[in-house]
Amino acid sequence: xxxxxxxxxxxxxxxxxxxxxxxxxxxxxxxxxxxxxxxxxxxxxxxxxxxxxxxxxxxxxxxxxxxxxxxxxxxxxxxxxxxxxxxxxxxxxxxxxxxxxxxxxxxxxxxxxxxxxxxxxxxxxxxxxxxxxxxxxxxxxxxxxxxxxxxxxxxxxxxxxxxxxxxxxxxxxxxxxxxxxxxxxxxxxxxxxxxxxxxxxxxxxxxxxxxxxxxxxxxxxxxxxxxxxxxxxxxxxxxxxxxxxxxxxxxxxxxxxxxxxxxxxxxxxxxxxxxxxxxxxxxxxxxxxxxxxxxxxxxxxxxxxxxxxxxxxxxxxxxxxxxxxxxxxxxxxxxxxxxxxxxxxxxxxxxxxxxxxxxxxxxxxxxxxxxxx
Numbered sequence: 001x002x003x004x005x006x007x008x009x010x011x012x013x014x015x016x017x018x019x020x021x022x023x024x025x026x027x028x029x030x031x032x033x034x035x036x037x038x039x040x041x042x043x044x045x046x047x048x049x050x051x052x053x054x055x056x057x058x059x060x061x062x063x064x065x066x067x068x069x070x071x072x073x074x075x076x077x078x079x080x081x082x083x084x085x086x087x088x089x090x091x092x093x094x095x096x097x098x099x100x101x102x103x104x105x106x107x108x109x110x111x112x113x114x115x116x117x118x119x120x121x122x123x124x125x126x127x128x129x130x131x132x133x134x135x136x137x138x139x140x141x142x143x144x145x146x147x148x149x150x151x152x153x154x155x156x157x158x159x160x161x162x163x164x165x166x167x168x169x170x171x172x173x174x175x176x177x178x179x180x181x182x183x184x185x186x187x188x189x190x191x192x193x194x195x196x197x198x199x200x201x202x203x204x205x206x207x208x209x210x211x212x213x214x215x216x217x218x219x220x221x222x223x224x225x226x227x228x229x230x231x232x233x234x235x236x237x238x239x240x241x242x243x244x245x246x247x248x249x250x251x252x253x254x255x256x257x258x259x260x261x262x263x264x265x266x267x268x269x270x271x272x273x274x275x276x277x278x279x280x281x282x283x284x285x286x287x288x289x290x291x292x293x294x295x296x297x298x299x300x301x302x303x304x305x306x307x308x309x310x311x312x313x314x315x316x317x318x319x320x321x322x323x324x325x326x327x328x329x330x331x332x333x334x335x336x337x338x339x340x341x342x343x344x345x346x347x348x349x350x351x352x353x354x355x356x357x358x359x360x361x362x363x364x365x366x367x368x369x370x371x372x373x
Contacts, residue, residue: 005108009115010067012139041138044151051155064099100126117141117176124174124193145172149372150341153203168199218326221361223247232265235287243292302341310347337368
C-alpha cells in the first residue's frame with residue numbers, strides 16, 4: 001500500500017464568484033460569506049478522489065480532521081487515518097502547515113492538496129521539496145505551476161503514481177500575489193519556492209505568463225475590431241486581462257484589469273462585478289462575453305474569472321462568446337487547446353468546440369476549446 005496525503009483548504013475559492021479575488025484573511029472570508037459565497041473545495045476534491053475509489057485497497061490515506069479532508073474522504077467511501085485536526089472550524093494557514101508537516105513525518109509518497117496559490121505557498125513553506133505534492137485547483141489565484149489542469153486530472157495523476165506508472169518528480173514554481181494589491185489592480189507575482197510534483201506535464205496546468213510588450217499593438221488592433229462590431233442594444237461582459245483592457249480604453253472607460261465589467265451602448269453599467277451582479281444586470285437581455293486566455297496556461301474560463309460562472313455562461317450562450325488573443329499568445333500554447341474548468345462538467349462539455357478567435361483588426365483564426373484531458 002502507498003501512503004497518500006490529503007489536505008483540503010475548505011474556504012479556497014470562495015471569493016471568486018463574489019468578486020473578492022481571494023479569501024486570504026478572516027475579514028475577507030467573512031465578507032465573502034456576507035456576499036453569499038459558497039465553498040467549492042470539497043466538491044472539487046470529491047471529483048479528484050473519484051478516480052481513486054477503484055484502487056482504494058492500494059492506498060493508505062492520511063488526512064486531517066473535519067473539513068480539511070476527513071469529511072470528503074468519508075463521502076467518497078475512502079478509509080482514512082487522521083494525523084491531526086484543525087483548531088477551529090474556520091481553518092487557518094497554520095492548520096495547513098501543521099497538516100503538511102504531520103504528513104511529511106508520516107512518510108506520505110504523494111500529498112494531494114485542494115486550494116489555490118496561498119495553500120500551495122503554505123505547503124511549500126512547511127515541507128519544501130521533501131515531499132512530492134500536487135494541487136487540486138480550487139482557489140481564485142492559481143498562478144503556480146504545481147496544480148493539475150483540473151480536479152479530474154489531479155485524481156488521474158494520483159492514481160498513476162499509486163499504480164507506479166509515474167515514478168519521476170520535477171520541481172515546479174510556487175507563486176503568489178498580495179491580495180490587497182490585487183484588489184487595487186496591482187498584479188505582481190512573487191516566487192516563494194518550489195514543490196516537487198509528479199512528472200505528468202500533459203495533465204498539469206503550467207505557470208502563468210504575462211503578455212510580452214510586443215503584443216501591445218496587436219491588442220489595440222483587437223480593440224478596434226471589437227468596437228467596430230459593437231451593437232448598442234447588447235450588454236458586453238468584459239473579462240480580466242491585458243488583452244481586454246485596450247477595448248475598454250477605446251471606449252473611454254475604466255477597465256478592471258483583474259475583474260469583470262459590464263457595458264452597454266458605450267457606458268459602463270457595472271464595474272468589478274460579482275456573478276450575481278452580472279446576472280442581475282443582464283437579466284435575460286442579449287449579451288456578449290469578451291474573454292482572453294491566461295498567458296502560458298491557456299485557461300479561458302475557470303482561472304481568475306470565476307465570476308463568469310456556469311449560470312452566466314448559460315445566460316450568454318456559447319454562440320455569444322468573443323475570444324480575443326494575440327497570435328503570439330496562441331503560438332505560445334504550441335498547438336494545445338484553450339482550456340475551460342468552470343467547476344461544472346456539463347458546462348465544460350457544452351463549451352467545447354472550435355471558436356473564431358479575434359487576433360487583430362479584421363484578423364481571426366479558428367482555435368479549439370476543451371476541458372483539460
